[in-house]
Each structure stands twice: as C-alpha cells, then as structure tokens.
Amino acid sequence: MSPEYFDAHLTQLGWQQVDNLRKHVHESGLINKIDLVITSPLQRTIQTAVGVFGGGGYTDRMDILPLMVANAGYSDRAAISSLNCPPILAVELCREHLGVHPCDKRRSISEYQCLFPAVDFSMIESDEDTLWKADVRETKEELAARGMNFINWLFTRKEKEIAIVTHSGFLFHTMSALGNDCHPLVKKEISGHYSNCELRSMVIMDRGMVGSDSPTTNYPGKIPLGPDTPSEVVDGKNQENDTTD
Template sequence: MRTMQTAVGVFGGGNYTDGVSAPPLMVEGAEDSGRQPISSLNCPPFLAVEACREKLSVLTSDKRSSITRYRTLFPAIDFSLAKNDEDVLWGPDVIETDESVVARGMNLFDWLWTREEKEIAIVTHCGFLYHTLNTYGKECHPTIVEELRKVFANCELRSMVLVDRSKLGSDTSTYNFAGKIPAGLDMPSDVADKKQAEEASKN
C-alpha cells in the first residue's frame, strides 16, 4: 500500500477528473490518505511486482492486502503479475532471512533485463533495497560500494545504470552486474585523453 501510494504520488499525473476515459491510478482518499484521485493520463505504465516487497517479518505491516482490494483502490495499476489474490508469503511466525531477500532481489534484477523499457523506476522498501544492493558491486571501486550500501531515507530517489558486461566483451565476473576499477588514469575521460596524448608526445 505504502509503495503504491508513493509511486502514484511521484510518477502519476495530476488530479483525476470525472468523465475522463482513463481510469485513475488511485481513487480519492485511498486507505485514508486524504488525497484527491490521481490521474493515469500521460503516465508511464505501473506494474505491481511482489518480488520487491519489504523483508517479511511477524509485523502485520509487512502483510499485504488482497489484490482484489488493491484493484479497487488503484484501478490503473497492472496487477497481472501477482500469482495469488491473498498474501501467501506472510505468516505470524515467518521471519524472512537476509539470504531470501537477496534471492528475491536478484530475481527482480533478472526480470528487469527482460523488460523493453530503458528507464524503470522501482518504488520499494528500504530493507529490500539495502539487502539487494549489498550483493552487487563487490568488485566495484570502493566509492561505488560505499554508495550502494548507504541506507535509503524515506522517499529518497536514486539513479542507477545497469550494464551487462558480457555484452561489452569484458571478463566474466563471479558477481552479478559487477563493475571493475577501470584501467588507466582515474579522472574524467577528456582529461585522461589529454594526459595520455601529452605522455605519448614526450616519448
């Protein structure tokens, strides 16, 4: 519920007007939000993906409602990827392991590679992002690793570029989507090119 409210608030259209042919992304006052309905006009597609839900705990706040209920509150969100109407993953005595969260995160990233879109916004929870991103970039430059491991603030936006290194003819890596410290000078490319040209002219 929280992530869908955030997603439509950030990426949705303006206020919804009755009589418009497109259904609203969110109906008026969804889950006591006090918000006006949000339009789906001129918006990107919204897909609900259960793989990126928060780490499961015994807290009832980690249990989702039924897809049937969500569809009434968020008519323009696509819930077709949800396999079950009710939440079959949450349980009053289920505490998900960090390894399980990471596996879900890796499955989500694998699924992202199958998408045709070049820019995708993932609206999810801090715990899920923290555990997932800690798995990636283990061979990256330390500054990249430090950035990946920062805990997300509430409603924080970050941009990432995913690169399939196998398409670049690079060496294979033991980690998914791993970057490596580039060879050569650690400076902007135009400065590095100039430096290399100067060094070559001295020889």
C-alpha cells in the same frame, strides 16, 4: 508488531515527502524519460508510486481509469489521473522483508484494484498474500537472493529507464549483494541505507550482454544506392585475374 499497522499506509508527513519528490521529478525532467514504474505491492509503495509518477487530478468526466481513487488508504487525497504518465506495474519480488511484521503483509489484489484501478497487478499470481508468514521472518540471505532474482528479472524487460518504488530494507540487502567487483567508494554509495522518499539514479549493466544491443545511432550509408566495393575486395579480384592470365 501491532496489528493496526497491517499494510501500513502513508502518513501525512509521508505524503508531504511524496509531493516534494514529485516536484523534483517534474522540474528535473525525469518524468519525461521514465518508460515504466515498478512498485512493490504494498499500500505505502503504491501510494508513493502513483503520487510521484501519476498524472494530475482526476474527474469522472475523464474517459480513463484513475491511478488512485479519492481517499485511498485514508489519505484524504483527491483521486489521481493515469493520463500522460508512465505505466505502473506491481511486482512481488521487490516487496519488503517478509514475515512476522504486520506492516509488511499486503492486502488482497482485488482490494488494491478497487483503490488503484489503473495500476497493473497482472504479474501477481495470488489474490491473497501467500508469501508473508506470521511466525517466520525471511532471513537477510533470503532477502538478498530475492533481490538478485529481481535484478535478473529486470534484465528481461525491454524498457531502459525504469523507476523502482520499493523499501529501504529490500534495497539495502539487494544493493549489498550487488557490485562486489566495483570500486569500494561505488560499493559504499550504492549499498547505503535509503531515507524516506530518497531517489538514486544508477545504471545497472550485465557485462555478458555488452554489445548485444544494436546501437541506435548507426547509419546504413550507401545512400543513394550505387557501386561501392571495398578496395581490398577489388585488389583481391585483380590478383585473381593476374594469376588466371
């Protein structure tokens, strides 16, 4: 409840955990598969997103914006480049439990844009934090409903491989509301609490959309062009001719 934890930044231990996860993401080849990184617009998650998925070191000679300026959030870290990394998009829907706790209130977007110039904040409508209330804590049911709205929004994205950098509380309540028709062991696995900087990979499918995407492995056939009438069509024409005759 202390005001000094307002929009808490990563500790030195947190940055060590980020460095370990970054190493895993690169060594496993996952960094080459990610189309988009979505982050909660709180300082600790933005730092995690740029630290894990961002480019290398940044210098003023580069003709690009940095993902993070040097020492952002009292991190004592060098600036991070946006070169050769997936786009990073901040989204309000995947924020931590809202209200009362100062650590879960965000700064103004204009402040963030100075600290994280290449992060995309265009989806956030209000510069100031209008969601966090000092005297009202979001209920677990409200948080789960917000999480399901976030999942539904994810299905509107064209990207297929998306890394989501968010909070343990948000994930726990969202995943607990998801997959109620799964096997109990699967349900238990997806809804367990997350550790700091833990990464889990899962495929989320909307059964109503199954078969709506065009398979990428289809091949048109009939190359080169030429007659290729299906046999049942030919048989049908022969029958029609026999009847006419």
